[in-house]
Amino acid sequence: MSTYSIATATLGTPRIGPRRELKFALESYWAGKLSEADLQETAVELRAKNWERQKARGIDRIPSNDFTFYDHVLDTAVMVGAIPEAYGWDGGAVPLSTYFAMARGNEQVPALEMTKWFDTNYHYMVPEFSPDQTFRLASAKPVDEFKEAKALGHHTRPVLLGPVTFLALGKSMDGGLDPIALIDRLVPVYAELLGRLAEAGADWVQIDEPCLVLDLDEGTRQAIRATYQALAKAVPSLKIMLTTYFGALGDNLETALSLPVAGLHVDLVRAPDQLDAVAKGLRPGQVLSLGAIDGRNIWRADLVHILDRVEPVVAQRGKARIEIAPSCSLLHVPVDLDQEDALDEELKSWLAFSLQKMDELAALGKALRSGRLSAAPEIEAAAKALEARAASPRVHDRAVAARAAAVTPDMARRARPFAERRKKQQASLGLPSFPTTTIGSFPQTTEVRKARAANNRGELAETEYVAFLRKETESAIRWQEEIGIDVLVHGEFERNDMVQYFGEKLAGYAFTKHAWVQSYGSRCVRPPVIFGDVSRPEPMTVEWARFAQSLTDRPMKGMLTGPVTMLQWSFVRDDMDRSDVCRQIALALRDEVTDLEQAGIRIIQVDEPALREGLPLRRADWPTYLDWTVECFRLSTSGVADTTQIHTHMCYAEFNDIIEAIGAMDADVISIETSRSKMELLEAFTAYAYPNEIGPGIYDIHSPRVPTVADMRELLAKATDRLDTAQIWVNPDCGLKTRKWEEVRPALEKMVETARAFRASAEAAE
The missing domain is CATH 3.20.20.210 (TIM Barrel)
Structure with missing residues (x-):
């Protein structure tokens, strides 16, 4: 991967396609109207176009393995062979039928449990673990997609869900098992995968550990430290960008700073106040990835405010050790504002979808490399849009504000407690048991x-x-x-x-x-x-x-x-x-x-x-x-x-x-x-x-x-x-x-x- 002075990066992008091409292909496949070969071809086309769009928008660090047919946590479970016995996996290559049985169930078995990904509206499939759980590299998808991108002329940074977060998101099928206790069995599989990525030509890999923004016990922190020491030792040639998002590192900052990783990404949208402590604590040679563009909302960024905040850090650490990125994967925002024709032009001028956020990243990168004048048109346009939004009469309604201010505590209480209401409701409704x-x-x-x-x-x-x-x-x-x-x-x-x-x-x-x-x-x-x-x-x-x-x-x-x-x-x-x-x-x-x-x-x-x-x-x-x-x-x-x-x-x-x-x-x-x-x-x-x-x-x-x-x-x-x-x-x-x-x-x-x-x-x- 080339060296850049202030690199721009995306941590992941929407998988569905600008016109939901993946959705329609999947549903045709499930309905028996599309062959597996045709479904795979659709996936190849979507990935190729996605990589090309990022390159065209000026993104330097382009991810691979951020595509999935259903869910990236499910992909990780399949990758490491965490496939419950009920799904009949024979230990060889994992068939797509097994993958979708875990995702959707079938006539013989129910699907895995599904729940929300942190505090987003994205759902992930919950991995299941047993006390005798074993792991093995059952799928080389990250390696295959890195090679696929490489063949198209894109030197990507593969994305992996981190092993500690993967276990933390899982579910024990034995109530007495703490999934984190399985980390020593899982790390060798990740080490093998990283080795294969290095052999394929990867020099950086992005490993997502959003669990680092949660309340963690000392046992989990120790698992994180041991994991990254083992991975760094196993594949020293491969640089790791450790990625955190959705919040502040907080009391996990010391743990994150102690890890032998080449780079650290932090969310500066959800947790802007952590920047100084993170920048101060990083080792001189480490890359700091600044999650400055909101990866979860669609409002246009305040480029001036971002530059005011990050320019001192860039001056302190040097341009070669800084990346500008979204706060998290762009999975959570739509693909392209330009194709949106249901919004009026005024409202559209206040917004930025995935591709427009890449433009914002490119503008920030330009300004930080060569000075604000080099990105003056982009900065000025963003400032004018923000000013227009703040002054628009469409935004504020005095009557609504007055009504909200007049709310009293009694308005948020039923007149009588449930036990009394229940008797009246039973008499009124006459429902059976x-x-x-x-x-x-x-x-x-x-x-x-x-x-x-x-x-x-x-x-x-x-x-x-x-x-x-x-x-x-x-x-x-x-x-x-x-x-x-x-x-x-x-x-x-x-x-x-x-x-x-x-x-x-x-x-x-x-x-x-x-x-x-x-x-x-x-x-x-x-x-x-x-x-x-x-x-x-x-x-x-x-x-x-x-x-x-x-x-x-x-x-x-x-x-x-x-x-x-x-x-x-x-x-x-x-x-x-x-x-x-x-x-x-x-x-x-x-x-x-x-x-x-x-x-x-x-x-x-x-x-x-x-x-x-x-x-x-x-x-x-x-x-x-x-x-x-x-x-x-x-x-x-x-x-x-x-x-x-x-x-x-x-x-x-x-x-x-x-x-x-x-x-x-x-x-x-x-x-x-x-x-x-x-x-x-x-x-x-x-x-x-x-x-x-x-x-x-x-x-x-x-x-x-x-x-x-x-x-x-x-x-x-x-x-x-x-x-x-x-x-x-x-x-x-x-x-x-x-x-x-x-x-x-x-x-x-x-x-x-x-x-x-x-x-x-x-x-x-x-």
Whole structure:
């Protein structure tokens, strides 16, 4: 790799392609319409174009091995042979069928557990380890992709998930095993891989250890020290750029500085105050990678501010020992702002997507190498955009600010405690034991998507579109009645996305057409952009809820996305504290909740799947976050009568961390994902003696596999071992939007059958 004076680097880039090419190829492959060879060819093309785009934008340190078919943590598990026995791996080359079985499950085995990647909305597959775990180099993917890039003329810096973080993210299949204890078995595999990379011609490798921004015990710190001493000794010719992100090194700084690595990357967006301590502590010959451009948000960078901050460090350390990079991988932002045609030019001028962030990196590199005058046009354009945004009347609304300032503590409290509300709700709703329901959405079929697209293009009149949606809604309600679901949902056929649908109806939000980011696998989302003060101009869901309830005598749930999730799953303005933005959203939703109640909806679900993912990575910061997030949820839901039952939903989270906050939310019913963990996640609720009602999911909706009645009975039996039967609701893990009706129908029929069997047993025992 050539030597640069101030090198620019990316730590990873979006994998999906500018037009979601990977998503469509994967889904065609899974549907049997695309061969494995053609899928691999698509991957080759995507990687080649991605490397070329970075080179054209002036990036000096271009990564390889940042591409994956599904998830980079899953790739690492496969690479080191951490493949559970259930997947039938014979120890040879790992077939793509095995890889996707671990990701998605199949008719024989369920998928691995899935959870959020640190505090982002990206999901990773949780590795599983056993006490007799062995590791071996089962895949040479990092070497293969380095060679692939080299053949195209790109000398890349391969990216690896660090061995300590990999183990820390994993799950022990034996409760007594600390995965970090396996580090001595894993390090030789990494050493072998690094040796093969060096033989292939690599001179640098990027190893990501984001666990270094977490609260670590001394045992984990020692594992980190021993790991990098061993790797440096095993392959001394290969330079390691140790990469940290999502926060400050804090009390792990001394450990990071002690490691025998050639470079250290730090996040200066999340933790700008760590720069001086890091720069002072590094050895003279080490490279300091400055994560100065926000890799997780889409606002244009303040280039002047960045230069003011980093120029003294560059002068101190010398230009040859500095890299300018994003704070983290650009995986978390869309690909290219230039192809976005749903935003007005003013708003677009405030933004930067992945490719535009590379332009910002190039401008910073130019300014730091040759002086600010050399990048004067770029710096001036950025400054003007920032000034225009700050002065725009679109951003601030005095009425919204005044309302938020007038919030009182009583507004975030229900009138009476749960025990009293429960009696009134039981009398009003008349539900049986083990009541059945679903989380909200039903399959968005090809017909539904085509109708929506035609309506958006103006090819299907609004009256015809509404008539189509009403027909779909009534059909779903009649089917739910037929199979015997107790609390119905209307199916959400009119909704495009659980955040976008609401954001489109709120002031202060903007929406894109092509700004896709990966959530997991082929699942891509377009996060809304919160650019200004948020308010609700008019009701958002009331008419659909009223229509749905008019079709049935059974309770119909009103369905809303909660304020914390609306915040977390959006690109949030960076000129205001996130808690203040969330409070504005909560007040807008409060209006919707009370309007639903007035429209005759007696059960209202306010989903908060993102509450746990937003938890700060350091425990010392948890109380402040949980205080304002719980307050915002309660602010949105506490304006109703005792007889109105408030539900919430959470999924793919470690509830132990936030169980007291979940209790403080005071929802009458919470539904949670528990099927992949086989009800292990309920342990937090039982240890806490959670008093309210719970719907532990007994059907994994993220897998195409249709569970059997025996599967569901086993899970529900485990739930009854942990909870009072009077607390238990029966439901799937999550919404059914992404599934097919041929999967959903038999699964829900079996779910109802399971609930009825337990109901009968409970009644017989009385």
